[in-house]
Every structure is written in structure tokens, then in C-alpha cells.
Amino acid sequence: MKKLEVRKNTYYDSVTLMIISKEVKTVDGVNEALVGMGTDLNQELVKALHLATPGFEEVTANDFFVAADCDSDEAFAAAVAKVDELLSKKASKGKSDYFPPTLEGALKVNPDLNMAIISVPGRHAAGVAQNCLDHNINVMLFSDNVTIEEEKELKENAAAKELLMMGPDCGTAIINHVPLAFANVVKSGDIGMVCASGTGAQEVSCIIDQLGGGISQLLGTGGRDLRKEIGGTMMKLCLDALINDPKTKVIAMVSKPPAPEIAAQILDQAAAGGKPVVVCFIGGDPTEIEKRGLVAACSLEDCAHKAVALSKGETPETFDTFSMGVQQAEQMAAAEVAKMAPTQKYIRGLYTGGTLCDEAMKLLIGELGHIQSNIPLNPEDNLENARTAASVRHTFLDFGDDAFTVGRPHPMIDPSLRAERVVQEASDPEAAVVLVDCVIGYGSHEDPAADLADAIRAAKAEASKNGRHLAVVASVCGTEGDPQSRSATQMKLADAGAIVLPTNAQATRFAQLILRRL
Amino acid sequence: MPVRAIKICASLWRSLDQEPCPASLHSAFQHAANLSAGAGMLTLLSPGKGLQPGSVVLERAMDFSRLGAYSLTVGRDGIFADRAKLISFQQAQRLELWLDEALPLPGSERPVLDFLSGRRGTGLVCLAFQEVDNPWAEFLSPRLLAFRRVVWTDGADGARQAARRIAGCGPGLTPSSDDWLCGYLAALPSAFRRDGTAALLAETAAEATNDISANLLRWAGKGYFSEDILALKRCLCCGGGEAERLTAMERVASFGSSSGCDFLTGFYFGLLDTNLTGGKRLEET
Numbered sequence: 196m197k198k199l200e201v202r203k204n205t206y207y208d209s210v211t212l213m214i215i216s217k218e219v220k221t222v223d224g225v226n227e228a229l230v231g232m233g234t235d236l237n238q239e240l241v242k243a244l245h246l247a248t249p250g251f252e253e254v255t256a257n258d259f260f261v262a263a264d265c266d267s268d269e270a271f272a273a274a275v276a277k278v279d280e281l282l283s284k285k286a287s288k289g290k291s292d293y294f295p296p297t298l299e300g301a302l303k304v305n306p307d308l309n310m311a312i313i314s315v316p317g318r319h320a321a322g323v324a325q326n327c328l329d330h331n332i333n334v335m336l337f338s339d340n341v342t343i344e345e346e347k348e349l350k351e352n353a354a355a356k357e358l359l360m361m362g363p364d365c366g367t368a369i370i371n372h373v374p375l376a377f378a379n380v381v382k383s384g385d386i387g388m389v390c391a392s393g394t395g396a397q398e399v400s401c402i403i404d405q406l407g408g409g410i411s412q413l414l415g416t417g418g419r420d421l422r423k424e425i426g427g428t429m430m431k432l433c434l435d436a437l438i439n440d441p442k443t444k445v446i447a448m449v450s451k452p453p454a455p456e457i458a459a460q461i462l463d464q465a466a467a468g469g470k471p472v473v474v475c476f477i478g479g480d481p482t483e484i485e486k487r488g489l490v491a492a493c494s495l496e497d498c499a500h501k502a503v504a505l506s507k508g509e510t511p512e513t514f515d516t517f518s519m520g521v522q523q524a525e526q527m528a529a530a531e532v533a534k535m536a537p538t539q540k541y542i543r544g545l546y547t548g549g550t551l552c553d554e555a556m557k558l559l560i561g562e563l564g565h566i567q568s569n570i571p572l573n574p575e576d577n578l579e580n581a582r583t584a585a586s587v588r589h590t591f592l593d594f595g596d597d598a599f600t601v602g603r604p605h606p607m608i609d610p611s612l613r614a615e616r617v618v619q620e621a622s623d624p625e626a627a628v629v630l631v632d633c634v635i636g637y638g639s640h641e642d643p644a645a646d647l648a649d650a651i652r653a654a655k656a657e658a659s660k661n662g663r664h665l666a667v668v669a670s671v672c673g674t675e676g677d678p679q680s681r682s683a684t685q686m687k688l689a690d691a692g693a694i695v696l697p698t699n700a701q702a703t704r705f706a707q708l709i710l711r712r713l
Numbered sequence: 714m715p716v717r718a719i720k721i722c723a724s725l726w727r728s729l730d731q732e733p734c735p736a737s738l739h740s741a742f743q744h745a746a747n748l749s750a751g752a753g754m755l756t757l758l759s760p761g762k763g764l765q766p767g768s769v770v771l772e773r774a775m776d777f778s779r780l781g782a783y784s785l786t787v788g789r790d791g792i793f794a795d796r797a798k799l800i801s802f803q804q805a806q807r808l809e810l811w812l813d814e815a816l817p818l819p820g821s822e823r824p825v826l827d828f829l830s831g832r833r834g835t836g837l838v839c840l841a842f843q844e845v846d847n848p849w850a851e852f853l854s855p856r857l858l859a860f861r862r863v864v865w866t867d868g869a870d871g872a873r874q875a876a877r878r879i880a881g882c883g884p885g886l887t888p889s890s891d892d893w894l895c896g897y898l899a900a901l902p903s904a905f906r907r908d909g910t911a912a913l914l915a916e917t918a919a920e921a922t923n924d925i926s927a928n929l930l931r932w933a934g935k936g937y938f939s940e941d942i943l944a945l946k947r948c949l950c951c952g953g954g955e956a957e958r959l960t961a962m963e964r965v966a967s968f969g970s971s972s973g974c975d976f977l978t979g980f981y982f983g984l985l986d987t988n989l990t991g992g993k994r995l996e997e998t
Contacts, residue, residue, distance in 0.1 A: 206739075206740035206742070206886055206923075206925060207742075207886065208742040208743065208744075208745075208886055208969070208970075212884055212885055212886060212970065213884060213885065213970040213971065216884050229848075229884075230884060231883065231884045231885070231888070232881070232886065232888060232922075232923045232926075234880070234881025234882065234888055234921060234922050234923060235880075235881060235921050236852075236878075236879070236880065236881045236882035236888070236890065236921070237881060237882060237883070237884075237888065239852075239882075240848060240849065240852050240882065243848075243852065244848060256881055256921070256922055256923040256924075257923045257924055299795060
């Protein structure tokens with residue numbers, strides 16, 4: 196039977212047409228076929244080969260056609276499918292990065308797009324975000340330096356349309372299993388996360404992955420969302436989305452402690468949602484959480500453990516110990532202390548992840564009393580000019596804070612400044628422990644452990660030269676699936692002499708064991 | 714930042730208005746795109762491609778398929794998408810793609826035939842060896858022979874009819890017979906362009922084929938060819954070295970799937986006929 200497929204005003208390059216011509220004839224049940232543009236002479240040839248069908252005369256010189264003599268309709272369908280397969284192969288091969296210069300242009304290219312990541316200077320960010328919202332596009336606003344008034348307006352506008360307005364200063368999200376900005380390769384699963392902290396979200400999601408759990412969605416809100424001025428608008432919207440998401444069985448919520456009235460509203464909403472919710476208000480009071488029947492977590496790691504337990508239908512139990520066991524941790528800490536000089540008394544926390552730094556300080560503050568920092572827990576512990584100032588007693592530095600990032604990339608992208616500081620701390624006779632994080636995953640430096648390992652070696656050598664032993668305690672935030680690989684990163688740090696613990700909380704507790712012995 | 718054009722056909726550039734005029738995407742491929750602009754077609758080419766008449770070669774690759782989403786305008790400064798400059802012509806080298814007056818050297822068709830002997834099995838190449846190995850060649854063989862005879866003997870009407878009988882035949886985007894005709898026109902002496910015969914043949918064929926092929930034919934009828942073809946013609950007219958000639962033929966042959974070889978086949982027959990006739994119509998001899 197004679198069959199015809201016509202694509203009006205359609206052009207394919209000659210190489211493609213030749214491949215199609217050749218391949219179509221090899222399809223089972225196709226006896227003869229001619230492929231080309233519908234010029235008069237090509238039509239004449241089709242007729243000469245007895246491949247013409249009724250309607251063929253309507254084909255024009257600018258139309259692409261496939262004319263075939265086939266055994267059956269199925270054979271022709273297979274031939275057309277072959278044509279489409281070859282064409283799509285060609286199209287995907289030819290794909291290249293393309294950057295539409297305007298939002299309107301992007302929408303013309305893909306009218307269905309519904310998510311925008313915005314990273315523009317802060318003064319322009321609100322306008323760009325509002326433009327996206329006006330076009331019903333969900334927003335992840337990576338930019339900072341957006342005023343709180345602008346943030347409030349953007350979030351209210353977004354909430355009115357039930358759109359996400361993640362940020363400003365939102366660096367981490369996983370939407371429909373696609374990691375956005377600084378995020379990790381984690382398994383898919385039934386734990387939905389809503390977080391007002393970037394590295395906090397990364398730490399929890401990575402530990403969930405290590406424990407065998409998976410993430411349904413990871414939504415960010417930006418760090419100021421739970422402030423009284425904003426009112427937790429996005430946290431409420433995201434929480435509602437996860438409550439109504441059929442793929443989400445358990446919800447994990449991560450944030451610094453919110454304003455009390457906002458916390459009450461959020462916790463009431465979570466309690467009414469009907470799904471198990473683990474709440475990690477880092478360093479916050481668990482009373483209000485537990486009072487509503489929700490599960491409070493004492494650390495990011497504990498949050499992950501409890502979420503995974505609930506996901507598996509198990510009773511969540513607090514995890515505040517060591518994976519290696521307390522006894523072994525005690526022995527290792529004692530061994531470290533035994534090598535130290537009497538002058539060594541203090542810890543130096545040098546972090547690239549702000550939330551990890553905050554978590555470590557909160558885990559230690561009860562015993563240490565004061566921790567100097569550029570992101571201090573108490574105003575009187577503020578370390579002025581942190582970039583140039585020497586560390587004082589117990590000092591924690593967040594290298595992602597403005598004090599360190601003016602004119603420089605974020606330390607997760609360029610960790611060199613932190614590496615220099617690791618070496619610098621070694622020359623302080625009072626420094627006993629250096630506590631570091633190493634965040635891997637998308638967005639992060641391609642090998643953040645390399646510089647850090649060199650710095651650790653140099654620092655240890657410097658201390659040793661002066662008759663001291665500097666303990667370096669580290670944790671890696673990431674997964675095996677990340678481009679840098681968690682285990683490979685851990686190995687590099689361990690080879691350099693660091694004691695590598697599985698999580699930031701465990702690393703902090705290990706440092707605490709050392710400090711208790713000094 | 715707009716993409717920079719590194720080369721632009723000077724004739725195309727002169728035809729553009731200072732003030733950008735509306736344009737639209739006609740067709741897009743992996744390494745080329747055609748825009749319908751004003752009365753003609755403007756071709757965008759990826760880096761590494763030889764400049765063709767009416768075309769622009771870009772500094773870096775683009776995903777041309779996306780151009781259809783924009784309101785495009787084209788002017789002497791470049792191409793604008795939604796009023797934002799997408800491609801800049803400002804620093805582009807403007808090249809004249811005009812075929813000069815020189816006649817091919819006697820016997821210059823021989824190296825082309827030698828080259829084509831390694832391309833048998835492609836498009837219409839078989840015809841240069843008095844063979845037919847595909848239905849297109851079989852269909853065209855007598856018509857092309859008739860065309861060659863008519864071009865050198867008959868007047869305008871005969872030539873027009875003959876051109877009409879070969880136009881738009883073949884499997885490629887630019888049907889093989891059109892490529893063959895472009896090649897043939899490139900080999901014809903300048904007298905055929907001066908008296909309008911070449912343009913008449915090209916226009917007649919253009920009316921019977923698709924837009925893209927028609928565009929190339931019309932430029933060929935006016936004596937405009939790609940820089941690769943001009944380089945080849947210079948080699949054959951001025952006696953360039955073998956290596957230079959081979960490189961030039963390789964570049965022409967690499968165009969499209971069979972288009973380059975079909976062009977060379979037509980070019981071979983054009984050189985053959987020009988050399989056989991001494992470049993003069995038969996009634997003049």
C-alpha cells in the first residue's frame with residue numbers, strides 16, 4: 196500500500212534527510228520509500244516510482260515528505276516513528292546552552308516555564324522577582340541585599356497567587372528531585388523539607404540520604420522569613436504545600452529559632468496538618484514543639500535521624516552521640532589531648548557554612564560560656580574586623596558572612612581564605628582544636644578538600660615545629676552521589692591528619708570531648 | 714552580550730537599512746539558520762563555516778532553533794531580538810563574494826573529475842562518470858544533458874524551459890539538481906552573467922524549488938558564490954598548487970550531505986563545457 200507523511204513548511208538539513216532516506220528503507224515492511232522536499236520534480240519522481248497517493252499534489256516545494264510503499268499501516272507507522280527518532284536524535288545532539296536576554300524572551304522560548312532562579316545585584320533583585328511573579332513563575336531568589344520591606348511585599352504577592360518566593364538569600368532547594376544552586380545529590384523519598392537555612396538544609400538532606408531515607412521536596416524560605424516583620428509567610432505556604440503533597444509522608448522543618456508569635460503560628464499549622472513533623476529550631480527550646488505533639492530535634496543530625504525513623508514507621512529517638520560509640524570517641528579525644536602542650540586551651544571553628552557554624556556554637560555555648568564570632572550568639576561576643584582580627588580565646592568564624600565575602604566569592608566556591616586561616620591559627624600557642632566543615636555538592640568548589648588538606652598539613656607541621664599538637668576535627672556535608680564524592684573528600688582530609696566525623700554535630704561533640712580534657 | 718559576527722557578505726550588508734527592519738525565522742538547523750528579512754533571506758552560520766552569499770558567520774555557536782521565539786529586526790548594526798541586540802555586525806569583516814571575470818585554464822576540469830572519483834556514490838557524482846546509481850540521477854541524466862546543450866545553443870526561451878525541467882530534484886534540503894545548477898553557473902564565463910542568461914536560468918529554477926535552494930540559486934545567477942567556491946575557482950583559473958586546489962575542493966565538498974559534491978559535479982560539467990566551447994556560445998563559433 197502507498198502511504199504518505201507530509202510536514203508542512205518544514206526543513207531538515209541535508210545530512211539528516213540523507214540518513215532518513217537510508218534508514219526508512221530498512222524498516223521491516225517498507226518496500227520502497229522516497230524522502231525529500233516536495234518540489235515539482237521530486238513529486239514527478241514519486242509518481243514515476245508509483246509511490247504517489249491521493250493528496251500528494253498538495254505537497255509544496257517547502258514541505259518535507261516521506262512517501263512509501265509498505266506492507267501494512269503498522270509498517271508505515273514504524274517508518275514514521277523511525278523518522279521522528281532520527282530527527283529527535285539530531286535535535287538533542289544539536290542542543291546548546293542558550294541564554295535568552297529577557298524574561299519575556301525566555302517565556303517565548305518556553306511558555307511553560309514556572310521556576311526562576313534569580314541571581315542579580317540586590318538593588319535589581321526585587322524588581323526581577325516581581326516580574327517573575329507577575330508571570331506566575333515561582334521564584335528562588337539567590338540574591339541578598341533585598342530590603343525587608345521588599346521581601347515582605349514579594350512574599351505577600353507570591354502567597355496570594357500560591358507561588359513560591361524562596362529567598363532572598365536562598366541558596367538551597369531541591370524541586371522535583373532537581374537540585375537548585377547549592378544542593379546535593381540525594382535519593383528521592385517521602386521526606387519533605389522546608390528550611391530557612393542553606394547549609395542546614397544541605398546537612399539534614401545529606402544525613403537523611405546516608406541513613407537510607409529520601410527527599411520528596413526541599414523548599415527554602417530565606418533566613419529572614421520567620422522574623423516578625425515577614426511573619427513566616429513562605430514557611431506557612433511551603434508547609435501547606437508539603438502537607439498537601441501526596442508524595443510527602445514526613446515533614447522536616449529547619450530554622451533558627453523564630454520570633455515566638457511566628458513560631459506559635461507555624462507550629463499550630465504543622466500540628467493541624469496531620470503528618471509527622473520534625474522541627475529543628477537550631478538551639479531553640481523544644482517545649483513549644485513537643486507541647487503540640489510535634490517532634491523536636493536537638494541538632495541537624497538529630498532532625499535527619501528522627502525524620503528517617505518516622506518515614507520508616509519507627510519511633511523517633513534522640514541521636515546525640517557518636518556513630519563510632521562514645522567509648523572510642525573518648526579514647527581518641529584523650530589521645531589527642533595527650534600530645535598537646537599546656538598552653539593549648541581553645542577551639543577555633545572555621546566554617547564555610549553559616550548554619551553549620553551556628554549549630555556548632557550552640558552545641559558548645561553551654562560549656563564554653565563565650566564564643567567570639569562574626570556571627571555571635573551574644574552581642575558582647577562579637578568579633579570586630581573578623582577578617583583581619585586575630586582569634587581570641589574560643590573563636591568561631593563564618594567565612595560566608597559579609598565580613599569575608601566583600602569582593603570575593605562565597606567560601607563554598609572559593610575556600611582559599613578559610614584555608615589560609617587554618618594555617619594562621621596554628622601559630623597561636625593557645626589554639627588546641629581547629630573545627631572545620633567541608634561542604635560539597637552542586638554549586639560548591641570542585642574539590643574543596645584539596646586546599647583544606649594542604650592547609651591542615653601545613654598547620655599541623657607549624658604546630659609541631661613549635662612543640663605543639665594541633666587537633667583538626669572535620670566533617671563533610673555531602674553525599675556519595677555528589678560530583679566531589681563524600682568518601683573521597685573525607686579521605687583527603689583524613690590523609691592530611693584531620694579527624695573526620697560523619698556529621699557537624701558529631702565533629703562538634705568530639706571537639707567538646709577534647710576541650711573538656713584541657 | 715550580543716554574539717559577534719566575524720564575517721558578513723558585503724552585498725548583504727549593503728542591502729540592509731540602517732534602521733532595523735522586521736525579520737522572522739524561516740528555518741533553523743544545527744549550524745545554520747535562515748531569516749526572512751525584507752525581500753530576501755539572511756543566513757546565519759556557525760563558526761568555521763565558509764561565508765556564503767547573503768550570510769553572516771558568527772563568532773560562537775548559537776541554538777538557532779530558539780530564534781523563532783523573538784520579534785526579530787535586522788539592520789546594518791546587527792540583529793535585534795525583542796529590541797535587545799542579539800548579533801552584532803559592527804566588527805564583522807565585509808567580504809565581496811563576486812565571481813571575477815577570469816576564465817578557467819584549459820583542462821581545469823580534470824582535477825575536479827579526479828577529486829570526484831573518490832566521491833562516487835554521492836548524489837549526482839555518478840553522472841560525471843557516465844553512470845547512474847540512484848533514481849534521482851537516472852531521472853535527471855537526460856534532462857541535464859539537454860540543459861547543457863540548450864545553454865550553449867538556444868536562446869532565452871529554450872534555456873528557461875531546460876532549467877525548469879531540472880529544478881528541485883533530489884533528496885536533500887537543497888535538491889541535488891539545484892546544487893548541480895549552482896555549480897554549473899559558477900563555471901560559466903562571465904558573458905552569461907553580463908547578458909542575463911545566468912540570472913534567467915537561476916530565476917527559472919528558483920521558482921520551481923524550495924525557498925532555501927531558491928535563495929542560493931538567485932545569488933548564483935547574479936554571480937555570487939561562497940568564499941570556498943571562489944577560492945576553488947581562483948585555483949583553477951590562476952593555476953594554484955595541487956594542495957591548495959585539493960583543500961579548496963574538500964571545503965566545497967564538505968558542504969551539506971551531498972550538496973557539495975553535487976555542486977562540484979555541476980561545476981565539473983560547466984568547466985568541461987566552457988573549455989570545450991572556448992567559452993563562447995556555439996552559434997558564435
